[in-house]
Amino acid sequence: MDILQxxxxxxxxxxxxxxxxxxxxxxxxxxxxxxxxxxxxVTGVALLxxxxxxxxxxxxxxxxxxVYYGCMYGGSYSAIMLNIPGDAPxxxxxxxxxxxxxxxxxxxxxxxxxxxxFIGGTIGIIMLTFMGAALAKIGLMFGPAEVAALVILALCSxxxxxxxxxxxxxxxxxxxxxxSMVGIGLAFGQPRFTFDSMYLLNGISFIPLVIGMFGxxxxxxxxxxxxxxAGLMTKLSxxxxxxxxxxxxxxxxxxLRSGVLGNLVGILPGAGATxxxxxxxxxxxxxxxxxxxxxxxxxxxxxxxxxxxxxxxAGSFAPLLSLGIPGSGTAAVLLGGLMMWGVQPGPMLFxxxxxxxWGLISSMYLGNVMAVLxxxxxxxxxxxxxxxxxxxxxxxxxxxxxxxxxxxxxxMFDVWFxxxxxxxAFFMNVAKxxxxxxxxxxxxxxxxxxxxxxxxxxxxGDPSIFLGSPIAATLxxxxxxxxxxxMISKLVKASIKKKQLAK
Amino acid sequence: xxxxxxxxxxxxxxxxxDRLSLLPALVTIGxxxxxxxxxxxxxxxxxxxxxxxxxxGFFSAVAGIxxxxxxxxxxxxxxxxARPIGGKSLWPAGAMGLAIxxxxxxxxxxxxxxxxxxxILVVEKKTxxxxxxxxxxxxxxxxxxxxxxxxxxxxxGLLLELLQ
Numbered sequence: 002m003d004i005l006q007x008x009x010x011x012x013x014x015x016x017x018x019x020x021x022x023x024x025x026x027x028x029x030x031x032x033x034x035x036x037x038x039x040x041x042x043v044t045g046v047a048l049l050x051x052x053x054x055x056x057x058x059x060x061x062x063x064x065x066x067x068v069y070y071g072c073m074y075g076g077s078y079s080a081i082m083l084n085i086p087g088d089a090p091x092x093x094x095x096x097x098x099x100x101x102x103x104x105x106x107x108x109x110x111x112x113x114x115x116x117x118x119f120i121g122g123t124i125g126i127i128m129l130t131f132m133g134a135a136l137a138k139i140g141l142m143f144g145p146a147e148v149a150a151l152v153i154l155a156l157c158s159x160x161x162x163x164x165x166x167x168x169x170x171x172x173x174x175x176x177x178x179x180x181s182m183v184g185i186g187l188a189f190g191q192p193r194f195t196f197d198s199m200y201l202l203n204g205i206s207f208i209p210l211v212i213g214m215f216g217x218x219x220x221x222x223x224x225x226x227x228x229x230x231a232g233l234m235t236k237l238s239x240x241x242x243x244x245x246x247x248x249x250x251x252x253x254x255x256x257l258r259s260g261v262l263g264n265l266v267g268i269l270p271g272a273g274a275t276x277x278x279x280x281x282x283x284x285x286x287x288x289x290x291x292x293x294x295x296x297x298x299x300x301x302x303x304x305x306x307x308x309x310x311x312x313x314x315a316g317s318f319a320p321l322l323s324l325g326i327p328g329s330g331t332a333a334v335l336l337g338g339l340m341m342w343g344v345q346p347g348p349m350l351f352x353x354x355x356x357x358x359w360g361l362i363s364s365m366y367l368g369n370v371m372a373v374l375x376x377x378x379x380x381x382x383x384x385x386x387x388x389x390x391x392x393x394x395x396x397x398x399x400x401x402x403x404x405x406x407x408x409x410x411x412x413m414f415d416v417w418f419x420x421x422x423x424x425x426a427f428f429m430n431v432a433k434x435x436x437x438x439x440x441x442x443x444x445x446x447x448x449x450x451x452x453x454x455x456x457x458x459x460x461x462g463d464p465s466i467f468l469g470s471p472i473a474a475t476l477x478x479x480x481x482x483x484x485x486x487x488m489i490s491k492l493v494k495a496s497i498k499k500k501q502l503a504k
Numbered sequence: 505x506x507x508x509x510x511x512x513x514x515x516x517x518x519x520x521x522d523r524l525s526l527l528p529a530l531v532t533i534g535x536x537x538x539x540x541x542x543x544x545x546x547x548x549x550x551x552x553x554x555x556x557x558x559x560x561g562f563f564s565a566v567a568g569i570x571x572x573x574x575x576x577x578x579x580x581x582x583x584x585x586a587r588p589i590g591g592k593s594l595w596p597a598g599a600m601g602l603a604i605x606x607x608x609x610x611x612x613x614x615x616x617x618x619x620x621x622x623x624i625l626v627v628e629k630k631t632x633x634x635x636x637x638x639x640x641x642x643x644x645x646x647x648x649x650x651x652x653x654x655x656x657x658x659x660x661g662l663l664l665e666l667l668q
Binding site for chain 1: 527528530531532535538539542545546550554555556557558559560561562563564566567568570571574575577578582592593594595596597600601603604607612616619620623624628630638642646649650654656657658659
């Protein structure tokens, strides 16, 4: 009851004309920034943070919250329409979003992304409202051994997830792990595979890699399949883009499941929205009715990824507010904003600054609603954008790839790297090696390396640390089940067939 | 299907398919070479197991051996599947490479505008009007969005410096 009263007082603080206007502007800007390849939510919030210096703190944080949500919505747009994920979590959205787009169902994919983002975000905010402190404590139970086990679970699911050939999926996963080794290793501080290039000391930059492998390779692909691309563009209309009742029924349970899982992953320090969206996708692939068809253009795939992603974004606020530990890069920038306004996040925050905290939480509801309204409103324009013929799309997308990869670090090296990655990814596609497992392994491996090293440092090299922790042991058991399940099910099916033949 | 999948029998291929199947084979060989290099560096240079824990080369070695062995299996036992890609598919990469090379002289915005203009005019064979409108429009949009609003410090280029 106390929580509800506090939330209502938060709404009383946040629901003013100027705050609603700030949320709307923030959501719109966030969607634009999120949709531009190379500029994710961290950049969006960091860019607009100085603008809020002059504002009332509540209005400022409402605007930044809306920018954050807007970015999460916008990130899926370029993934669905152009196969260029705006940020890392959108890599998973592209797996089903772009095939839907290619089948002339871009509008449906965009609607699905928006609705499931809204559901996931709302689940995340509701859980934050009622269980914020408790969730943060759960997050603290995840030490290095538990995080390592979680990432191992995620990594082991990749190879089985994508492509016609699991073997090629595994090879792609291994390439991702190898590429993630480039740069100075966090555990030992030694430069690895840098080939004496100072540009590689910080490792391979993710955004140029993802823009090249998804976006620029797509430009090359459009040169090959330009007739098909032109044909599908004419099929699009707004009416065909709307979801019918049966499709809404299909995505709601997926969004609810993925939202809860994504939120739980989001509260883990360092796990982030990418792991949230990816694990939600894996869960859906395993338990969903149409799991086997995911990856070929199913709205369930888009819904799982987007709900997981947005719920994880909300989840990252729980450790930030309750413990002062940011759960993601964007949360770290927001922490800077909070400190700038003289607010010190941590266990005493709810006692010391209740107006601010509940204003912030209520602003997240406001930001989420504004973001979905703004996102739905621009779908008709986006659908029209897809009607642009390939003759114009090819050079424009190529330029977006160049500018997007340059603007991450303002480096021409990144531009050349993007170009090379694009050509290599195109060759990989021709040879039927899926690219998505490579990118997911690339994101997850550094986290695994650091956590594994820390866990074994703590136990002085004793691997039983993974079995001593109930959470780590459970996660590793699930991993083992994931690996053995296809073999066991094959054996069981064979034995049933044998028995039937014997009869 | 298991990890190693089923071994398919090689089917008779047309000369065109034979020529194209070289590319997937080269990709697979490239992965084998990369895997061997990463594994060798991981094992001999960075160390697999150091101070009771995984060394800097642990993951390189595991992933390198995994990639090289699976890709070698792919090369020898799996049929090479190819699809026609056509000679034009790499044109955007070549043209964009030239455009990037021109950035130190023309600057980012002008280089990209000229790239779009020339591509639409020369490769797509559209009218001058369409090419100029798209090229200039894209240049203005790039400047307003990235240069003015987001303050991305684009390379200005020698040309602008000379004009200034």
